[in-house]
Amino acid sequence: MTTSRTFFGHPIGLSTLFFTEMWERFSYYGMRALLTLFMTTATIESNPGLGYDVATAGAIYGLYTSLVYILALPGGWIADNLWGQRKAIWVGGWIIAAGHFTMAVPSNITFFLGLVFIIFGTGLLKPNVSTIVGELYPEGGARRDAGFSIYYMGINLGAFFGPLITGYLGEGINWHYGFGAAGVGMILGLIQYRAGMKHMGNIGLLKTGDTPEQVAAKSRTFFSVFFAAVATVMVFSYMVSAGILSLTLTQIATYLGYSVLLLVAGYFIYVWTAGGHTVEENKRMGVIFWLFLLIAVFWSGFEQAGTSLNLFARDLTNLSLFNGALEIQASQLQSINALFIIILAPVFGMVWVWLEGRQKNPSLPMKAGLGLLGLAVGFFVIAWGAANSSPDNLVSPAWLVVTYFFHTVGELCISPIGLSAITKLSPERRVGQMMGIWFVGAALGNLFAGLMAGQLATMASAELFRTVAMISAGVGIFAIIVSPQVKRLMGGVK
Numbered sequence: 001m002t003t004s005r006t007f008f009g010h011p012i013g014l015s016t017l018f019f020t021e022m023w024e025r026f027s028y029y030g031m032r033a034l035l036t037l038f039m040t041t042a043t044i045e046s047n048p049g050l051g052y053d054v055a056t057a058g059a060i061y062g063l064y065t066s067l068v069y070i071l072a073l074p075g076g077w078i079a080d081n082l083w084g085q086r087k088a089i090w091v092g093g094w095i096i097a098a099g100h101f102t103m104a105v106p107s108n109i110t111f112f113l114g115l116v117f118i119i120f121g122t123g124l125l126k127p128n129v130s131t132i133v134g135e136l137y138p139e140g141g142a143r144r145d146a147g148f149s150i151y152y153m154g155i156n157l158g159a160f161f162g163p164l165i166t167g168y169l170g171e172g173i174n175w176h177y178g179f180g181a182a183g184v185g186m187i188l189g190l191i192q193y194r195a196g197m198k199h200m201g202n203i204g205l206l207k208t209g210d211t212p213e214q215v216a217a218k219s220r221t222f223f224s225v226f227f228a229a230v231a232t233v234m235v236f237s238y239m240v241s242a243g244i245l246s247l248t249l250t251q252i253a254t255y256l257g258y259s260v261l262l263l264v265a266g267y268f269i270y271v272w273t274a275g276g277h278t279v280e281e282n283k284r285m286g287v288i289f290w291l292f293l294l295i296a297v298f299w300s301g302f303e304q305a306g307t308s309l310n311l312f313a314r315d316l317t318n319l320s321l322f323n324g325a326l327e328i329q330a331s332q333l334q335s336i337n338a339l340f341i342i343i344l345a346p347v348f349g350m351v352w353v354w355l356e357g358r359q360k361n362p363s364l365p366m367k368a369g370l371g372l373l374g375l376a377v378g379f380f381v382i383a384w385g386a387a388n389s390s391p392d393n394l395v396s397p398a399w400l401v402v403t404y405f406f407h408t409v410g411e412l413c414i415s416p417i418g419l420s421a422i423t424k425l426s427p428e429r430r431v432g433q434m435m436g437i438w439f440v441g442a443a444l445g446n447l448f449a450g451l452m453a454g455q456l457a458t459m460a461s462a463e464l465f466r467t468v469a470m471i472s473a474g475v476g477i478f479a480i481i482v483s484p485q486v487k488r489l490m491g492g493v494k
Contacts, residue, residue: 010147011136013203016196018154021129023189024093025155027100027182028068028122029338030162032306033331034170034178036061036453037314047174050108054311055454059249061307062450063256064115069443070260071123074226076131076436078124080429082219084206085128086197092124093190100183104176114179127435132204134423134431144424149349153342158185160338167331250454257447264292264440277427283489284425287365288434290486291421292441294368297475298414299445300452301375301468302407305334307453309400312386312461318394328397336401340408348412364421364490365483367413372476374410378403379469386462424493 007015039057041049052060079088099117102110133151137144162185170178208215239245240252268289272282313319314330321328355361362370385399426434455464 008150010143010150013136013196013199013201014133014147014151016193016199017129017133018151019196020089020093020189020193021151022154022158023185023192024096024122024125024129025158026162026185027096027158027189028118028162029159029334030166030182030185031100031103031118031179032065033163033167033310033334034175035064036307036310037171037331038175040311041175047171049175050111053457055457056249058307058450058452058454058456059253060450061453062253062447063249064119065303065306065450066253066256066260066443066447067119068122069126069439069446071119072127072439072443073123073433073436074222075123075125076127076433078222079128079131080431080433081208081210082206082215082222084204085132086200086204087206088124088128089132089193089204090190092121092126092128093186093193095121096125097121097183097186097190100179100186104180104183106176127439128204131423131431131435132200135203145352146349149345149352153345156338156341156345158338160335160342163331163334163338167329167334171329171331250451253447253451257444257451260440260444260447264289264437267437271430275430280491281427284491284493285427285430285434287486287489288422288425288437290365291368292437294372294475294479295414295438295441296444296448297472298368298372298375298410299442300448301379301445301472302411303446303449304379304453304465304468305337305404305407307449308456308461308464309382309403310334311453311456312382312389313397313400315391316386316389316394316461317397317400319397321397333397333400336404337408337411340405341412344408344412363483363487365486366480369476369479369483371410371412371414372472372479374406374408374413376469376473376476378406378410379465379472381406383462383465383469386460386465389461421493425490 006012007018036057038049039052039060040054041047041051043049043051050057075088075092079085083091096118099114099119099121101114102117103114130151133148134144137147162182166178166181169181170176206215210218236245240247268285271277271285277285310330310333313333317330317333319328319330320326352361382399382403385395385403389395422434422438423431452464452468
């Protein structure tokens, strides 16, 4: 590093990444809080939406949020092999900003085009910021875990303020004002990123043994394949919209989920058998695959926040507080989870360090299981509240507040610790790709979250929430039982 200054006792470069990701998450979660509500609001309202049914909106939400994370795989590859993490973050951020400003223009075409821009931009930016955070701590250990916890708190500062501002502007005044505000947040993040780059030293620059000519050849090959794939998707989309292919959005989302699972399994088979890795590295990547499955289950429940829980807030929750003195928007309740993380993240960081000092720190696989149990408790709570709700008997927002509290406890166990684990378990030349695998796990969770929310068209909310709770609890208990065996595969990595 080029300076001895620190950020809360950590490398000063962490501050640049902290605020960059804060503003990017401001834009992402600010728009996410509006997305399902905008799509399901009738076109004849004073603040008109798209008028889609819940199943269609859920499928679109799942496809969008999953593709945001699926594109982390090529985004990680581009950074590792062509650009370096720094350039990938910079280019991705500008594409994200373009997407939000495109959505600020009121039309169906600009709405979907904006989603496409955000998908591509986030695929470049998201995995590579996390990769650089890991590179700040070559020594690993609890200090790196604590660094990721601080970084994760920055994410949630953005996630807290985003829905408050975009919800007020978008849901309260005009949806497209909210989308535009998300774009402004991303621009602020890019300005801060450029200003703080001097603190990064050589971290994030391209590291390769290839000559410039070889890198250029790789770049031509990759982008030829990439744009051919984009063209194929565009032709497929046209054929579906024109009725040439008789497929619903729900069917497309379901088939995508199965395809992603097969692709990830094929990728791991390749790196295990033909990747040129040692037995110890293959065992550690096996742990990454297990964590990938657990995170997919976790996010399929957690991301109900943007779908079924968001609709529950709008349709079955009393949003008039203090005897009518304060009216809030349903989308603004999306800030509750982030607020809990801001409060609890430092506490959890200190607890992990304290436990490690006494040789009692739970293993990473154990923490993942505990995270799923926290998620399950939250859904049992909201299932109870939903069972007592109806359009004529709106329930208190306290049900959602308690639910988000338990979800936050689960998230603090599984998500920031998981990000740290990927950087520690990955072979050095596959860090970006393995970080991409982690986000593809989130992609599957987001996809199935949208599909599950679509079940509200035919299923009562209480039944849906209870089902999610039972699945999360079952997987969490199993993860805890097998955690000692999984820990042995980690080969001493903590």
